[in-house]
Amino acid sequence: MALREENFVVLHSGSWNIKAGINFTDCNKPPTLTIRSEVGARTVVPEPTPEASEEETPAEAVETTATTPAADKFDGAESTEIKVEKLEQDGGETSEDTQEQAKEQDSNKPQTVYYCGSALTEALQQHPESEVTVSTPIQDGIVKDWAAMEALWRHVLFRELGIKRSRNASPVLMVVPSDWTKEEHERITQIFFENFNVPGLYLAEEPLMTIYGCGTVSGLVIDIGHTRTTITPIIETQIQRHAIVSIPIAGSDFDDYLLQLLKADAQLVREYGEPLDLEFARYLKESGVCQVLGRDEKENKNRAQAEYNGKKFTVGSARYKAYNPLFNADLVGKRVLNLVEAIHASQLACKGEKRQQLWEAMVITGGSCQIKGLQSRIQGEIEDSLTVSENFGEYQVREVKFLKVPDYFPALKDSIVHAGFLGSEIVAKLIFPDPRNYINKVDYNESGPSVVHTKTF
Incomplete structure (x- = not known):
C-alpha cells in the first residue's frame, strides 16, 4: 500500500501533555493537537x-x-x-x-470505561467525583498504566485526528524518551499494529528529534519537563547514553515552590481573597508575569498586575523566584545536582575533543522552558563555572551557544518547545515513502513485536 504524505502522523507522549499532528505536506506548523495526558477511569457493572x-x-x-x-x-x-x-x-x-x-x-x-480530553471533562460533570478516577499514565517518565495509555492514544488517533481503524492508512512516528526499555518498545509496537491497525510504525528518540528540529546533528539537549530535567549529549546523530544525566527537578517543583512563595505574600492573599492552589500558581507561572532574572538583572520593586478567574491582584518578588530550585535543589528539599552541575557531569562523560562541539550547540526545550529569561540565566551560570578563553585549544571552551529553530521555519522559529515536533515532521517525510525505513505490517507479521529492535531509530 502506498502511503500518502497527508496521512503521516506524529505522536509525542509526555507526563504533562500529548501532542499530535497529521498531514505534513507543510512542516512549518505547530502540532494539530495538544491535550493533557490525563485519563479518567470508571468501573461499570x-x-x-x-x-x-x-x-x-x-x-x-x-x-x-x-x-x-x-x-x-x-x-x-x-x-x-x-x-x-x-x-x-x-x-x-x-x-x-x-x-x-x-x-x-x-x-x-465489571467493565472499565476510559475518558480523555473533552470526554473526560464531560464525564466529571455527569458522574460523581468518587466514580471517576483521574490519573496520568506516564509518571516520572515511565508508563505506569498501559491500559490508560492505550486509551489516550486511541482517543487521539480515532477521535481527535479522525482516523478510521478499519481502513487505517496513517503510519505513525511515535516519539519516545531515550530511557524507555526494549520491553516498552515492543509493547508500543504490539498495541499499534494489533489494536490500532496502523500500516506502518517508526519509533524515534525525543532528544534526537529536537536536535534535528534545530537544523543540526550534534548538540546538548536540556529537556525541562514536568517531573524531571534530562541532559542528553548527541554527537553526529549518536546519543551518548552513558553521558545522559537526569535530575528530579522540573515543572511540578517550580509550581510547588511558587505556591509557597505566593502564600507568603500577604498582600496578594488579601487581594485575591480565596485560598491559593497549584492551578493558581501554574497559571501565574505560564501567564508571562513570572520571569527568571539573569546574573546582571535586578528585581523590579513595583508589584505586577495579574488576573485569574475574573479576580485582579498584584504579585511581588515571588514572580522572579519560581525557577530558583533548578539552580538550588535545597529549596525544595532535594539532595541532588543542580542544573549546571548536571550539565557539567554530562559533558565530562563525553570525549574531551567533542565537548567544545557540545558547548556550542546547546538546546533548552521541554514544557517548562518557555519562561522569560531562563536561557540567559543558564548561560550566565555556565559561564561563571567555566574558564572561557578566545585562545585556540583542543579542549578549550571558547564560547557557550544556544540553538534555536531555523529562521526558514517562520511559524516555529520563536517556539523552541516545538523543535522536537518539527524534527519529527521532517523525519516522517523522509522515512515513510520507503518501506525499508520503517516497520510495516509484513515485517510485524513475520517477526512480531521484536522487529522494533531491527527496523527503527
Whole structure:
C-alpha cells in the first residue's frame, strides 16, 4: 500500500501533555493537537438481562459494553486461545455450550470505561467525583498504566485526528524518551499494529528529534519537563547514553515552590481573597508575569498586575523566584545536582575533543522552558563555572551557544518547545515513502513485536 504524505502522523507522549499532528505536506506548523495526558477511569457493572430478551442480549452487549483495557487483552490473549483449544478437544455440543457460558460470564463482569480530553471533562460533570478516577499514565517518565495509555492514544488517533481503524492508512512516528526499555518498545509496537491497525510504525528518540528540529546533528539537549530535567549529549546523530544525566527537578517543583512563595505574600492573599492552589500558581507561572532574572538583572520593586478567574491582584518578588530550585535543589528539599552541575557531569562523560562541539550547540526545550529569561540565566551560570578563553585549544571552551529553530521555519522559529515536533515532521517525510525505513505490517507479521529492535531509530 502506498502511503500518502497527508496521512503521516506524529505522536509525542509526555507526563504533562500529548501532542499530535497529521498531514505534513507543510512542516512549518505547530502540532494539530495538544491535550493533557490525563485519563479518567470508571468501573461499570452491567445490569442482568431479563430471560425474555435472551436472544437480543449479544447484540445489545456489543453496543453498550464499555471499553476494556487493551493491556488486559494482550496479557490474556494466549490463555484465552488455550482455553478454547481444550474445550474443542472435549468435543461437540459441550464445547459450544461452555463457550456460550464463558461469554455470558464475561459480559456480566465489571467493565472499565476510559475518558480523555473533552470526554473526560464531560464525564466529571455527569458522574460523581468518587466514580471517576483521574490519573496520568506516564509518571516520572515511565508508563505506569498501559491500559490508560492505550486509551489516550486511541482517543487521539480515532477521535481527535479522525482516523478510521478499519481502513487505517496513517503510519505513525511515535516519539519516545531515550530511557524507555526494549520491553516498552515492543509493547508500543504490539498495541499499534494489533489494536490500532496502523500500516506502518517508526519509533524515534525525543532528544534526537529536537536536535534535528534545530537544523543540526550534534548538540546538548536540556529537556525541562514536568517531573524531571534530562541532559542528553548527541554527537553526529549518536546519543551518548552513558553521558545522559537526569535530575528530579522540573515543572511540578517550580509550581510547588511558587505556591509557597505566593502564600507568603500577604498582600496578594488579601487581594485575591480565596485560598491559593497549584492551578493558581501554574497559571501565574505560564501567564508571562513570572520571569527568571539573569546574573546582571535586578528585581523590579513595583508589584505586577495579574488576573485569574475574573479576580485582579498584584504579585511581588515571588514572580522572579519560581525557577530558583533548578539552580538550588535545597529549596525544595532535594539532595541532588543542580542544573549546571548536571550539565557539567554530562559533558565530562563525553570525549574531551567533542565537548567544545557540545558547548556550542546547546538546546533548552521541554514544557517548562518557555519562561522569560531562563536561557540567559543558564548561560550566565555556565559561564561563571567555566574558564572561557578566545585562545585556540583542543579542549578549550571558547564560547557557550544556544540553538534555536531555523529562521526558514517562520511559524516555529520563536517556539523552541516545538523543535522536537518539527524534527519529527521532517523525519516522517523522509522515512515513510520507503518501506525499508520503517516497520510495516509484513515485517510485524513475520517477526512480531521484536522487529522494533531491527527496523527503527
